[in-house]
Amino acid sequence: MATVSHSAATSHVGKIRSNNQDSGYSGRHLFLVADGMGGHAGGDVASAIATKRIMEADRDFPSPQDAEFALQAALIAANSQLAETVYEHAELTGMGTTVSALIVLEDEVAIAHIGDSRIYLLREGELSQITIDHTFVQRLVDSGRITEAEAMVHPRRSVLMRVLGDVESAPEIDTSILATFPGDRWLICSDGLSGVVSNTGIAAALLSPLDAQGVADRLVKESLDGGAPDNVTIVVVDIGSPAERTDMPTVVGSASAPLAFGEEPNRGRALRMSSLRLHPVRETHFEPDSQDYLSELIEEDNRRARRRKITWLVGIILLVLAIVGAGFLGYRWTQSRYYVGVEGSTVAIFQGVQQDLGPISLSSVFEDTNLEVSELRVYDRQQVEQTISATSLADALLIVERLHDARIQ
Structure with missing residues (x-):
């Protein structure tokens, strides 16, 4: 029988942002990462509210199916709580959060996921990405319009198609149940890691002999070395034989501190706006997962691709003409000797x-x-x-x- 032998959670604000909008939790059975969106309008509040609500699902379940249902219900409940918070505090309108969570129940893992935080599994030296990003660029990758490498630098890479927030009352959440074995190492992370460190770099860290905390610290350092333009939150879960765990439940990021707004909406806004951004940062934002909007974005992307091809073609033609002209002038000079x-x-x-x-x-x-x-x-x-x-x-x-x-x- 397998179970959690060690786990660790860590979160870092990164090198650009002035506040941490991520939250993470490493518990007895439950492990999750939430990446807030909405900037100073509520990204940190959104991830903290969702994390604290979903943490209530950290308990024993009679079956993996019960754990999967409870995890999905917890995310739906967190979504409702976010909507209620926005109703009471209008200045938080537009806030939302991604959530990637798993519950380990002996030899099986129940997973719930929405957004672009990720769950990875390292098994027998091979790294696999378990979740699929709910982003516009991932749609383009899935349809074969762009490659994974192009997605990393696509101008629309920050557009999320599914999140928890005040937009949809019943957001679509991906859930699944997978087997797990002793020796497995699970990683949950925000895009502050996956958007900076390659899969090769992530696999190398997970393959290292470091314990769960050592691996988490190493991955944070590699993200910082890569520039860390976003918050970085990492949860590592090691699966082993039944044993007495020594690590305690840990909350990191925004959820580890009191919520930054009080009973009065105006007071909450004053508290929130007192912290100014030090540098301009590309904000993640949500767009409705509708066919019309997707078609509009895809057409815009096609127009951009056509403009890019025309620019390249004109550049190549000008370069060829310059080479031919230089060659002609050079030949004319040789014929004067x-x-x-x-x-x-x-x-x-x-x-x-x-x-x-x-x-x-x-x-x-x-x-x-x-x-x-x-x-x-x-x-x-x-x-x-x-x-x-x-x-x-x-x-x-x-x-x-x-x-x-x-x-x-």
């Missing part, structure tokens, strides 16, 4: 330079003088065989005349 050399057994005047451009010769015989090389003095013959440069055609004719006058009589 002359030298005296040997053509067969006679002395000849060549037009061009003594160079070849691949299979293309940059010189040709301009005039065969009919002066036999054998008639030249030894020194002059050696000079002609090595070629004699001329500054102009007139200079080349003078050189030939001098050779003719100095030939052996």
Whole structure:
């Protein structure tokens, strides 16, 4: 029988943001990460409310199916609580949060997921991404319109199609039940990690002999080394044989502190707006998961792709024209040069330079003088065989005349 042997949770504000809008929880059976959206309008509040509500599901269940249902119900309840909070505090309108959570129940894991935080599984040295991002760019990847690499830098990568918040009363939540075995290592993280550290880097950290806390700290450091433009929250869960756990339930990020608003909405707004952003940061935001909106975004993306192709095509054409123009001008310059050399057994005047451009010769015989090389003095013959440069055609004719006058009589 498998069970949780060790776990750890950690959260860091990152290098750009001035407050932490992520929340994380590592409990007895339940583990989750919530990434708030809405900036100073409520991202931290959203993730904290959702986390504290879902934490109530950290208990024993008679079956994995019961755990899956309870986890889904907890996310729906958190969504309702967020909507009620916005109703009471209008300044928080638009806040929302992603949630990726799992409950470990002996040899099985119940999972609930919405948004773009992620759950990974390392098993027998192989890393797998268990959840699918509910983002616009993931739709493009799934439909084959862009690659995973292009999705990392896509201008719409911050658009979420599904979140908990005050928009939908019954958001669609992905749930599943998977088997787990001793030796498995689970990772739950916000996009502050997955958007900066590659899967290769994540796998290397999870494969290291470090314990759960050591792995979490290493991944935070790698995200910071990569610039950490967003908050970074990580929960690591190690599966082993039944044993007495020593780690205690841990809450990190926004959920670890009291909510930043009170009973009075105006007071809550004053508290929230007192903290100013130090640097401009790309905000994650939610858009409705509707076919019309998706079609509009896809068409906009297609227009952007067409503009990008036209720009590249024009750039390539201009580059080719520049190369051809430079080559033409260079060739014209070579044809203004002359030298005296040997053509067969006679002395000849060549037009061009003594160079070849691949299979293309940059010189040709301009005039065969009919002066036999054998008639030249030894020194002059050696000079002609090595070629004699001329500054102009007139200079080349003078050189030939001098050779003719100095030939052996």
